[in-house]
Amino acid sequence: MKQTFFAGLIAAALAVPAMAEDYTIIAPAAPGGGWDQTARTMQEALQAEGISESVQVQNVPGAGGTVGLAQFAANAQGQPDQLIVGGYVMVGAILTNKSPVSLADVTPIARLTGEYEAIVVPVASEIQDIGQLVEMLKADPGAVSWAGGSAGGADHIAVGLIAKAAGVDPTKINYIAFSGGGEALAAILGSQVTAGISSLGEFKAQADAGTLRILAVSSGERIEGVDAPTLKEAGLDVEMQNWRMVAAAPGITDDQKAAITADIERMVQSPTWQDALAARGWADTYLSGADFQTQLDQDIAATQAVLQDIGLVE
């Protein structure tokens, strides 16, 4: 009797047309990092807005996201309820790790958020503006040590782009990689290095407290509340953001892709998502469809070129 009851219950559950997918989001990083936070914020927003009944987040850490990406491309084939979070760092990691799986093996849906890079020096430094730093770089590239996040990541790429724009040989830059913005920050505050580069968010509190001086930011326009010029204003043709995106499984149909894109768009416009972005200080840089694909292709090409220039990729 009991069994019949449960069988009926299961049959009923299966028969109910799903109002939306019960998504599983892969965060290809350890808990706590940017991708994990993005995935968990998505989980919260998708559920709170009733876009999806139940969303699971699964962490598959490793190698700049390429372990998670490879697992996703292999296991999620054709499944419209599987999503993966990724970002600009993954573009570099795919190249430096010679990953057999690339973003071409998944279905990119949309860019969600972005953070701009900031170039800073400690307040006690004799360097007052970005022009002065560029002059030093031109005079002797090795004498300018830059502290930032992991080798081949967004911070490292930004330094390469700056050197290139300043007409300095990018292989000569003296980039000191730290395991993250935090450890780099300690080296910058302790005046162990000439300058520091990382996401603006890593430095904002220190700059507000008057311990760091922001020399420039990597955005297209000046950023509100930040007293620093853009790199472009300083005559360096560099504009970049460390973006995060969401992608779907390979081999899904166009209809399925459209449905996922619609769900993500609803999420991005929801107050829950917007509030979460504001609380975390993330910029809403939502971009989807063909525009996103074009931007992605450009970023991949530019990243490949600069990584080759720095000498990290052959």
Place this chain on the structure above:
Amino acid sequence: MNTFDFLMQGLSVALDPAMLLYALIGVTLGTAVGVLPGIGPALTVALLLPVTYGLDPAGSLIMFAGIYYGGMYGGSTTSILLNTPGESASIVTALEGNKMARAGRGGPALATAAIGSFVAGLVATILLALVAPTVVKLALVFGPRDYFALMVLAFVTVSSAFGDSARKGLISLFVGLSLALVGIDQLTGQARLSFGVPQLLDGVEVTTLAVALFAVGEALFIAGRRSAADDQVIAVKGSVWMTARDWSRSWKPWLRGTAIGFPIGAMPAGGADIATFLSYAAEKRASPHPEEFGHGAIEGVAGPEAANNASAAGTLVPLLTLGLPTTATAAIMLAGFQQFGLQPGPLLFATNPQLVWGLIASLLIANLMLLVLNLPLIGLWVRLLTIPRPWLYAGILVFATLGTIGANPSPVELSMLLIFGVMGYGMRLYGYPIAPVVVGLILGPMAEQQLRRALSISQGDLTTLVASPVAATLLALAALALIVPLILRARGKGAVLSQLASDED
């Protein structure tokens, strides 16, 4: 208002019944996850973050801090009783703690760990409240060359403290250093010794190696030489409580451990594991009974356990004053702060004094709760050892495997657990010490990266390594630690040299 007024105000925030409840949930959860190998406080806090969106910021952060302290507490229990360190900071505890447990002194070992953690947590939290801004200034003085010098000192003191045979100890250490090379080189982004296996790109996980060598290796070893006579259950000898002698041997290590742990935890590139290694080495040197080390010396539990809790408090110094997370758990707590729109950093003490002082006050309360929670449990925990050995070790294997898969669900990780487990068995069989392998894996990459960073900043000039007063002092200490025993041996000749010869099996 001065510091004292702030702290009193903080205590009034933390003594609110709702806050006490959050602290209690935190410490209980923390103790539970600390006991499970592989699942550490970082993962727990990360999993709880989304749940706390709607909660009160102060309460959530108090809960997270409770989890952090509780995790440091819980890790010691399995180290001592089952020789299965729950996380890297409790690896050293397993060395002497498990020997004590096997000699029927599990109760005093757990008690000295719990009380030592309490004392260290109490002293270090008060230090956090009083000297955080000063300590953080000192910590920032440490650049790559100074960290390198600190690592050299750690290598010299620690490698001489483990095992009886220098040759075997060094071989173990170099096995660890070789394993440390596996994975992406942090400074150039290039893969080393990964053999095309993507899961190896992030290197060998410390907890996987520790659990494999300690727990799996041990289970294989016991199974390998099991005879009917071994089936006797280890009775708990004497009292489960500490004797007067235990107390008199423990209090100095507690304080020394705190003195070592707090500043190292406060350093941006320090870490609880290094603090425990240094504390162990210091205790072995300071002890009037160095011969007991390796056979269950209570100082070897008291010191490192105090050091790891003091370093947990030390970690909060750069987190609260600079917004600098120095451990995985601190990084996730930072994410927690940001979730509530709070930016930890130089302004947090000024903009949110209630929250900061409430947090510090609740750490004091959480610390007391942990003691109250853990002391009565000791009697229960030691009964775990009365389980017949085949069952106990089968249980440990299941436990170790589940913990490893839980932390990193991949067949590669599981294979590593088994391979290193077999390696641990072989090392036990031939009398090679195990701890230096783990020490090599932890210290190796830090020493290498700091050395290369220092040389990169100086553009290859080697004199930079002794150019800062801090680095020069630390290197001089390391040189002394290396040379003095050699001179003593040369002078003492006969007895010592023959002892040395007999050590070389």
